[in-house]
Amino acid sequence: MTFSEFLKNNNVCLDGGMGTDLQRLGLKPGENPEKWNITHPEIIIDIHRQYFEAGSNVVCANTFGANLFKFDAEELESIIKAALDNAKAARNSCGSCENKFIALDIGPTGKMLKPLGDLDFEDAVSVFSETVRLGAKYGADLIYIETMNDAYETKAALLAAKENCVLPVIVTNAYGDDGMLMTGASPAAMAALLEGMGADAIGANCSLGPKQLTGIAEELLKYSSVPVVFKPNAGLPKLVDGKTVFDVGAEEFAEDVAALVKKGVRVFGGCCGTTPEYIKALAAKTNKLPPVPVSDKNLTVVSSYTHAVAFGGAPVLIGERINPTGKKLFKQALLNNDIDYILAEGIKQQEKGVHILDVNVGMPGIDEVSMLENTVLELQSVSDLPLQIDTSNINAMEAALRRYNGKAMINSVNGKEESIKAIFPLMKKYGGVAVALTLDDNGIPDTASGRFEIAEKILKAAESYGISKKDIIFDTLAMTISAESSAATVTLEALERIRKELGCHTSLGISNVSFGLPNRDAVNSTFFALALSKGLSAAIMNPYSADMMKVYYSYKALAGLDENCGEYIAAAESFTVAAEPITVKKADFGTESTSAAEFSSNLQYSIIKGLKEKAAAYTGEMLKTTPYLEIVNNEIIPALDKVGIGFENKTLYLPQLLMSAEAAKSAFEKIKEFTTVSGSAPAAKGCVVIATVKGDIHDIGKNIVKLLLSNYGFNVIDLGKDIPCRAVVDAVIKHNAPLAGLSALMTTTVPAMEETIKLLRKEAPFCKVVVGGAVLTAEYAMKIGADKYAKDAMETVRYAEEVIGNQ
Amino acid sequence: MTAIITKTYKAPPIREKEALRYAGCRAADEETLKLLRSYIDETEDKLTYNVCYGVFPVSINGGFCDFGAFSVQSAALAKNLYGCESVLLFAATVGVGIDRLISKYGRISPARSVMIDALGAERIEALCDKFCEDFALENKVRLNPRFSPGYGDLPLASQKDIFAVLDCPRKIGLSLNESLLMSPTKSVTAFAGIVREN
Structure with missing residues (x-):
């Protein structure tokens, strides 16, 4: 029987803490445990044998740190071969090999991936790949990726496993006592990422004892549609007479873990501090327990490197502003490779309350593949929101999905054969939730039933690729009502049918509906409200539109999704402010500070005092009457000089200098906006x-x-x-x-x-x-x-x- | 065999003046202080306080310091550890959350980035102080001033041994990059000589 077959119908007992076993037997701090496969094979074989005899169905070969960062290629091969030989020797010594499997064990590299550290994602993938290839070559039955405390490195290891062997893969992460991975991922986010990429079982190991980790296991049971793994430590280590002692004994440990097996955990064992004695007790407590069937949780979820966003509860807002269409400044930023401009657009939308950022950087004259990949990486270094990768360039889509840290949203697939063939294999490999547009080779049907039929067709195709229905979100295409007066009603009808009859979630690009009309916000927000009432799950929208945000908060309050209307009340305060630009009054500083008279203008005052918004507002005001060069030379530069001199004379400090510099920057941005629109951009200095x-x-x-x-x-x-x-x-x-x-x-x-x-x-x-x-x-x-x-x-x-x- | 123990702390009290000093402010007006406090609020739930440590025997021979599990050549460290029979070796970190904020604001607001960076420096120092203070109290010993790789002639390369011995990546999620830089950046590794109280 293969491991996959065994996993399907049985509870699986893993082994205990190899690392702490070896330390007990004399491994010194800092010494490579993997070398013992060659120097002390008899000890390693004996440990494995004890675990098999105690009741383990799977033992992990002693390969936790066996990778190219620690060993050269030749040594690595001999270590992995020896490790698997040792495990096999132990299995052979047990008499029957029935239901005894050997895992290639893969731990973290000990290095941090970019952007937090210096290890490139692809370098991590290739290091894990070599370990996987060797493990498969020397006869592992499965791959066990464990103790990963970073989502991105976990993804690299899982990708390496999937690309280099056909063995089943189990993945477990080390969660801290805050319930997150060290780099911030929640269990729900990890479940989305790992399940999306096709892990065969997922779970938690190491870091804490069974009681402290119970909450994590329960979370995973709630979100995961694949078997859940639980492999905690024997409690917490304590120092007693200079020796490390773990504070949970074998019986208590077995009881705590067995309690979770009753709740649905299917794969279990022990990590640091657990010994064959623990596994024996655990096997005894669990061998009569029937395996709890694993059910599909049917959750539509995307994730970032910290958290998951689920569809089907409160409406999900997808910010549409990272997109060059119709935006002169944005296009220029792309041509100049001005990533900061794009990042600021992402951060601003996050501050407005969107849950996902759509990312579209396609325009003529740029290399979209590298630009999209780079933008995704950079955005993920400043924002923890999940991203929606928005491109029709399939190479750009793959590059971005591969590098994306989490389970991305994919924008988009449609009913065309060509689109399905391109997108679904990527989804299968990298995970993701796709926005499916209800159009095909014949275009966009005029009728709701036509669009509904395309939706059915897309679902059928998804199934043939092994992609679950839950990972498809339908967009029934908002068309402009100024061209066809029934456009909106057709869209809404199709949306309602898909939601009710197919049970799928839906999304709409709201703004299209009002194209060509004046005061578009009014139409957009009303359309948004109508769509929500038909069961819309998500909207690609402009979060800077106060009207849209009003609908969002009001809808939540009305639909019972906002307890005590708390969010509505908090947001309502800003409705009036956000709706209008900052107004500038002539005597703004007259009462605020008597020293304002010292400055030649309100703009100078704002820069010197580091007031960003005001500096921009005053600049905007001045631009109506004053040539921009005069503003620069007579106001901004003198203000900067004053601050600069103050800094050099140590009458003011770095933070103040920077606040002023940022205020000046916001003034310059106003000027740039003005000159870009009027086509009179100034020549920069060298x-x-x-x-x-x-x-x-x-x-x-x-x-x-x-x-x-x-x-x-x-x-x-x-x-x-x-x-x-x-x-x-x-x-x-x-x-x-x-x-x-x-x-x-x-x-x-x-x-x-x-x-x-x-x-x-x-x-x-x-x-x-x-x-x-x-x-x-x-x-x-x-x-x-x-x-x-x-x-x-x-x-x-x-x-x-x-x-x-x-x- | 020396055990490596991991400890998690709650946030030690913030020393605002120290944070401002790291930001390059020798004096602070109300506004700067107000800013700092808003950053303290913003970073609060993004910080974690973790330490892993072990106690090692020490024998000094000239500038050669032998700790059993590893050794290092450094006259300055030897001097620092003079008269100690054992040494506390630890690694401490306040986590990646603050690095993310520093990097985020580095792109859109260097002023905030500088202040949060300074706050991070204060936080990790406060954690080290708190840990050493607790260790001394619990074990009824006195500790010499902390001594870190890069001080005096103690080579940065000794970080490699320290990381291996303390198992920093696994214990507290602290890693070392090719340039011997630590990630998360707001982290410290240090020796502290243990002096027995009478």
């Missing part, structure tokens, strides 16, 4: 390329320099952090930059800075180099060949002015 060097992920200092340089009118090309020498030199040459700024925070990364400077000297001798960062001094900077050491951002600005001047 170009400065800035980067944090290879190996270094500190970028606070670099970001400050960027902000200040931009405010002073320089065209800043920000390459980001951890940037290879080659990329810096290429950018300098491409932009013909007269100045490059490099930042390094660690003594270990200064050599990368030196190397970058050397390469610049060789290939771009025209470029001056300014350096900065905590470990640098003027002397050190000269030694590594820089032209200038700047002790802070203001000094960098001064130097840039010296080098580039006003050219």
Whole structure:
């Protein structure tokens, strides 16, 4: 019988804590346990044998840390071979091999993935892949991925398993006592991610004792439609007479775990501190328990690296603003690779209360595959919302889904053969919930029944790919009512039928309905309300529209989805404010501060005091009557100078300098908006390329320099952090930059800075180099060949002015 | 065999002046203080306080410090541990939540990013202080001032041994990157010499 067959109809007993077993037997702190497969095979075989005899159906080979980060290729192969040979020898020594399986055990690499650490996702995948290939080659029956405390690394390991073998895969994570993974994922989010990618069983192991982890197991039982695994520690470790002692005994442990087996846990064992004695007690307590059938929870869920968002309760808002269609500034940001602009759009929508961000960066003239992948990665470093990947470019879709940390929403699939063939295999591999548009090769049917039939067809196709109905959300296509007066009613009728007759969830791109009409918000929000009343589960919408948000909060209150109308009341306060732009009164500061008279204008005052919104509002006001260059030269720059001098004279400090710089930035953004629309954009000063060097992920200092340089009118090309020498030199040459700024925070990364400077000297001798960062001094900077050491951002600005001047 | 123990703490009291000092403010007006407090509120539920530690025997020979499980060459550490028969080695972290905030605001508001970074520096220091204080009290010992890789001539490369011995990734989710930088960044590893009280 294969493991998969066994799992289908049986409870599965795993083994205990190999790591702590080995420590008990003399493994020293810091010593590689995997080497014992070769140096102490008799001990390893004996431990496995004891577990099989105690009642384990599965033992994990001693391969927890067997990966290419710890061993070279040759040693890795011999270790994995020996580990599996040891497990097999133990099994063979037990007489019958019936219902005894051997797992290739895969633990975390011990490295943190980007963006939090420096390990690239694909590098993690390839390291796990090698372990998986060897495990399959040397006869493992299944893959057991365990103790993962980061969602992204878990995804990398599972992807490696799926891509490199056909063995069943069990995945368990280490949850902390806050009920989350170390990097913040909830059990619901992990269930969505892992089940979506096709794990055969999922669960929790390590970190805590059975009692403390019970809540996690119960959560997983609630969300998971695959068997749940429970493998806790023998309680918490304590130090007694210099020895580690775990505070839960074998009997108590077995009782606690058995209680969960009764509730539905199907795969169970012990982690740190548990021994064959524990497993024997556990097997005795569970061997009469019937396996609880695993049911499909039928939940439609997407997730990020922290949390899950479910459809079917309160309406789900999907922010539509990350999309270049009809947005001049957004298009320009894409062409300039100005990721910060896109990120700010994401963060603003999150602050407005959306639950998911739609991400569309498709436009002519850009490489959509790399742009979409990069935007997804960057968005996931600033926002914890799940993303909806929105592209018709299938390569871009795959690149984004592969890298996405969580279970993404896919926008979109439709009834066309070609679309189904492209999207469903990706969904099967990477997981996801797809928005399915009710159109096909014949276009969009005019009737509700036509759209309903396409929905049925799509569901049938999904089934043939092994994709569950719950992972399809139908969009019955809002068409503009100015072209066809019955457009909205057809859409709503189809939506209602799909919801009621097919039991599927639905989503609509709301804004289309009002295309070509004046005051579109009024139509959109009414349409939204109508659709909600027909059972709409989600809307792709504009969260900056106060009318739309009013409908959302009112609907929730009316539908009994907002206890005591708490959310409605909290939101209602902002309705009136959000509906109108900030109004500027002439004498705004007259009463607020008598010192306002010292400043030549309200704008200067706002910048110096660091008031972002006001600085933007005053700029907007002034632009009506004053040429923008005058505003820049007579108001913004003098204000910045005042603050800069204050900082240099130490009468004010970094946070105040930065608040002012941000206020100035918001003034400049207003000007940019104005000049982009009027087509009179100012020429920027010379170009400065800035980067944090290879190996270094500190970028606070670099970001400050960027902000200040931009405010002073320089065209800043920000390459980001951890940037290879080659990329810096290429950018300098491409932009013909007269100045490059490099930042390094660690003594270990200064050599990368030196190397970058050397390469610049060789290939771009025209470029001056300014350096900065905590470990640098003027002397050190000269030694590594820089032209200038700047002790802070203001000094960098001064130097840039010296080098580039006003050219 | 030395046991490696993990401990989770509640938030130690915040020392506002310290946080402001890390942000480069030697004096603070009401507004800056108000800002700091809003960041304290924002970060509160994003911070976790975890420590893993072990007690190791120490024998010093010139600048060579031998801890049984591993050893390191450092005259400065040897001097720091002079007269101690054992040493407390620990790793502490306040988690990735604050790194995420620092990086988020780095893209849209460097002012906030700087203040939250400073707050993180204060938080991890406060955690280390609290942990050492508790350890000394519970074990009725006195601890020498903490000493971390990078201080004096104690090489940053010694982090590799420390991480292996304390099993930091598994115990508290702390990892070391190729440049010997720690992730999460608001983390500390340190030695503290143990002096027996009479």
